[in-house]
Amino acid sequence: MKYVLPEKLISVSGSLNAKTLLKKKEDQNLLTESDLAVFEAGGHIVLDFGKEYAGGIRILTHFKAGRVRIRFGESLTEANSDIGVSGSTNDHAIRDFETPLAFLSDATLGNTGFRFVRIDFYEETEVKSIYAATVSYNGKPIYEYKGDKDIERIFLTAKRTVDLCASGRYVWDGIKRDRLVWFGDLHPETIALSSVYGKCQNVENSLNLARKTTPIGEWMNTFPSYSMWWITTVYDYMRLSGRTEFAKKQLPYMKRLITEFDKNVSDGGEMLFNSYFTDWQTHDTPQEKEGVRAIFIIAVNSAKKLFGFFGEDTKIADKVLGKLFKKEINTGDKKQIIALKYLATGKLTESDRKTLLTGGAKGISTFMSYYILTAIASFDKTAAVNIMKEYYGAMINKGATTFWEDFDIDWVKNSCRIDETPTDGEKDLHADFGAYCYKGLRHSLCHGWSAGVIAFIKENLS
Template identity: 40%
Template sequence: MLKNFQSFLSPLFCMLAAGVFAQEVSGPRLPPIFDNTYEAQPDSRIRQYLSPKRIVWMSDRSGTSVVDASSLLKPGVGQADLVHKNFAKLISMEGETPGILFDFGKEIQGGIQIVTDQPSDQRPIRIRIRLGESVSEAMSEIDTIRGATNDHAMRDFTVQVPWLGVMQVGNSGFRFARIDLVDPEHELQLKEVRAIFEYRDIPYLGSFKSSDDRLNQIWNTGAYTVHLNMQEYLWDGIKRDRLVWVGDMHPEVMTINTVFGKNEVVAKSLDHARDITPLPGWMNGISAYSMWWILIHRDLYKNQGDLDYLRKQQRYLVALLDQLMEKTKDNKEALDGTRFLDWPSSENPQGIHAGLQAMMIMTLEAGAELCQILDEPAQATRCKTMATQMKMYVPDANGSKQAAALMALAGLMPAEKANSEVIAVGDCERFSTFYGYYMLQAKAKARDYEGALNCIRNYWGGMLDMGATTFWEDFDLAWTKNAAPIDELVPDGKDDIHGDFGAYCYKKLRHSLCHGWASGPTSWLSEHVLGVSIVEPGCKAIRIQPNLGDLQWVEGTYPTPMGVVKIRHEKQANGTIKSSVDAPKGVKVLR
């Protein structure tokens, strides 16, 4: 929007200032009435306005206190006018405050725009706005029973709207919005209610399409979930916590590499975590999250090949690796700080120990790779030696699918054994949205592609069946047995999939329904079904090895620093795969 504003004003400035402002300036700038003491911080996002798709609920359907609500479903323009037509009315009477619940069709990050008309009483009118990721959240009260809060983002608040004007308010993640007239014996004339959608206007360079529409929808939903969290920084969730949690970032960055390619939000967020965490601190207070920071840099370098950026991490990286190697005893991890893998595994200390042992090995091996690239051969040798020694101790996963997945990926346990004895037990039972990605990776290492695809369809697809348009902070298929979907009022006798479940920091309605760490199937499908793996940093060489499972065909694209690779695989009558790959110059394709 700022760029459009500048394109309109630029010729005017040139004429008024006799060419002073005619030179080309890159990026947004302040209008010249500001002097150079002002430091502009441009926003990398854009804003669009969305009219509601439907009205879910009204307090009155008789036409007495809610009048002509359907007019609010028409596309708006965001401008009050003097025509005095095409508006809805909310009329408060004694003991009755009317309200309407809107559905904008998809979860978004942003706020609400209210355009009012001109009732006879020209005083500002108070309204209550409730934003919700589900119908039940938008219909909730903030109390200690249902779990609805204003933590991290205001989603339940009362404001005044003007007579014959426009009000814009709100900054949260939501799909549903309820508006109630608060003032008694007033008439509110609503001309428009629109959602303000704030996001990065970036192309989806990567793609995935197959003979299974459910998998296609899951890939797209994972991509969109992360896209929404790519705000000024890379957040874990757009309702809560809206923070840079480094562990959450790993599956998010893998999705960004797969869908968007290089994006400045990744480096900005990684550097932020580094800069606010001087050693010997652990990022977010969690030792595993500092390890994820190293693993992210390894995977980011593999995809982007940006050596200049990697060198900026050198001093911190080497010191962090020293700190990690100090946290061992007799080849066992002895990490302090918060000992954490993910929430569902948090009550299994033996499983956490096994997972951290595996993470230490994975991190030291990644550190050795990065140190070799950064001309730190002594540190690379130390890391490699320590990782080898730590593999001599094999802890018990204690039934933890999270720990078993990491142990398989670290080479502490044969992947086939980890899969058959732990991960595949009960199919998708005890999966988690965060570590589900690593469970899928372990299944791929065990070559259980059919089992992985079924878990993607059933577990992540189970959220779609409950009305999700983004993937959630946590999910259990058992929740769905008697539950109403998030886009309906919960009938008597049904469970509230949002308000009745959850645990730890995400109890009931506090539960985030747009969490970037849940996007794992997006990058997994591109890596293992479309078959793209990186052989040389910066995608200078990639390997294409598809695993179609029960699919008849798959096609898609993968972004590289040199351009987009186009791929299609078709299963032939004899079971062989016919493949076509179109790669840009500078990308070597291996089979």
Template identity: 40%
Template sequence: MKKPYVLTLLFCLALTGFSQAQLPPIFERSRAQEAQKEATVRRFLSPVKILWQTGKIQNAERLLKVGNGQADLSGKDMCSLKSDANGKPGLLLDFGREMHGGLQIVTGQWKESKPITVRIRFGESASEAMADIEPKQNATNDHAIRDLTVQVPWLGKLEIGNTGFRFVRIDLVDGNTELLLKELRAIFVFRDIPYLGSFRSSDELLNKIWATGAYTVHLNMQDYLWDGIKRDRLVWVGDMHPEVATINAVFGYNEVVPKSLDLARDITPLPGWMNGISTYSMWWILIQKDWYQQNGNLDYLKQQKDYLVKLVDLLTQKIDEKNREKLDGTRFLDWPSSENPKGIHAGLQSMLVLSLNAAGELSRILNDPATAKKCADAVARLRQYVPDPNGSKQGAALLALAGLVPAEKANKDVLAVNGAHNFSTFYGYYMLQAQAKAGDYQGALANIRTFWGGMLDLGATTFWEDFNLDWVKNAGRIDELVAEGKKDIHGDCGAYCYVGFRHSLAHGWASGPTPWLTEHVLGIKVVEPGCKAIKIEPHLEDLTFAEGTFPTPYGSVNVKHTKLANGKIQTEVSGPKEVRIIR
């Protein structure tokens, strides 16, 4: 049956003498075109605050009212921006939270019916929205245009922008002009999916951290799974690992994960490394294992077999005669560890163990004993050599998780030293995992509160590409204009590829506390593929209660833990009949 709109179109064409054979090609919809439908929706949000204004502006508060996106002839209740010989006006608006999308501008009717030129600047911080494109603080238009000059129509509407932002500055560019604004609304673009997982405890800070990590990843679930919505709008496979852990804990199955994994595979013919980085190809294996464990989709796993076998062949060739890794490509763990080659070496040795162990497990599931044996033999060799992490918390965490060093030793000697100092947003997840393996749950909770809580203390509504506790001293908040004598935490900090305003303040790789709190505080761990069996082992430490939900292919598992007066934990669990609960 033809779709109604096609029938209507054909009827109209018939009245004008066209036959179906003359239908314009644009209306021929193939299956491939049908698959290109947008996965996201749009919602409109009005600003919540005017942070700054200059020049002749009247009725600016009108822009804070909820709008309808429609220009009209009433001419009532307009915001007026007027330029004259004394200068040109500008406004800085705060939309209340980081989001992905653009801006809708609805105008009124001014004296002469011609467009007016304005400059729009998007910012993840208030100071970024005030910045020029210049080298001093590194404001850029990389990956997404966030600073642009456009014409707005007389008595109409313009929609612009596709970036990550919370703040918008608008400036009138034309001289001797009056601009009448009815509305300035954020266009919020996101996947409209439910939060099936949840977390609530006696510590409101931990609750907020869990939710902020979930929201950060949600924003990055666009056409593909990105790492950042302003900059790094790309599929970085290593960065996906903590993001997928968060998706598993919060959203359950979502097609953005296999779609992104397949893209990385298809654009990376072997012997190339995904994103040019050897660890990222290894993270691809680890994500495949975690994804199968969560969803149990054997048909999807079978589609990876050919690539997996060849990738294992490549990885097993990267071990020298002394059983040390000799990986080529970019030797990278994360940016803060990039100046510690010994720490990187320790991490790469560990990553080979972790990824080949995972590949061996997947090979057994895929009924490929030859590849499973190749993995086991390689891991046995790698275990004969244990490198020194050289003080790197990244390297020490991976050594502990790979079982090359006892987790208790890695924690005592490296991870627990100076608390959350020298933590990183990406590898912080693995540092927390290693601390949990060492039994130091209280230390891990303290690091979550200090490190990720430190970003919230500075006004964050999403977690950042990087964060360093040394930046905090005398720093202003991102949701305020920086006071004289204060450090601009956004414009004055950052390193490597994210100096100053190029630094992304919504990076999915920073979401590690969300799955960590679900796994270790709620104590929910999948122990059979497809969530057929889940083990419950909570660690409340200084919390008096913790409760939440966890998505499975069959529905949500619900848990509630309460600490009794005698210190024992009372646990209530319920879930789908298909899921076996182990306590």
């Protein structure tokens, strides 16, 4: 556990000496304290810790202490929000709650993702210090990008994102919301962590969890495509970490899974699943199923490579691939489907290339960024790097210290930074955007799947 002082006081009312909370002090209560922040009943304070953190806050109180309301926020707006307004929620992690503070106490409260904290005091309270009490993944890096300063900022922000999401035993999607292991989303998270650290126990824990909790005949997280991603993630983890013994232990399950997949493809190449999911941006579109076909091919190819590496029979994998290739992948105008097709087949048409470049960062999502940028770099690395800078740089320029669950480049138009409140006529970048399960303030601003850009940087710029 690490303890971090706030960097700024955003707003204060009903208080004497609030600025003392920015000072470094001995982090132990004493009977005699001469430098306290005193809050009257009805007072409040909003603190900015400068960066996104995973964890809660540690409050040291003196003799006077009472009931408070604490609100955590990944944005300034969220820290000032009420539950139910603009998507503000306590889902997955309690970030808005009331609690008593005891006198002469050293209390650690909350466990969520946040940069900002608002505390409303219902009774007079004397406070010595308030810290962010935070955790993060602390492996030994084997890779660090050095060079172009904009790319370095993107690399470090992505690394911070995935480090926070891997701060426990598993790799979570988010530290505020989606404190779950989504086994498809795990792929960009894994290639990010393994690019930086090589072996990562949290990745292995997550991949083992998927296998142990999903009997053959069921699908990981209920999505057939996420069982496909699991195969690809095992292969890429072995490729990046050298952990052959870990991968070998997955083979008995993987062979049964490939056999199960064979049952779900007709001899004519038609997929027979009950549901299809590629990403939110293509959800409920005709291209969604096409994306799953590409993910399927990538997965079975990964399984075939693993089987071959360990001297196992590849006949079932070859059979499934043969059936899948009987139908073309019709990409439409979706950049992520074109990118997945490229990774599945190695092919891009001239029309595909034109679509990938059209509009620059338009049409990119954080989940699919690695795949899209990789496809673009296959024929124009300079364009891919420029699009990466445009897309990820726009989040940083709007105050991001970690990368988000989703981001549309059009959101930057006439919107405020996440460390500001909107002026008249200005959009709130956190509260006014989002879709599906991440509307408004429910949107996670620290989402591990956004960190796949690390692998892109390592593969193309090192």
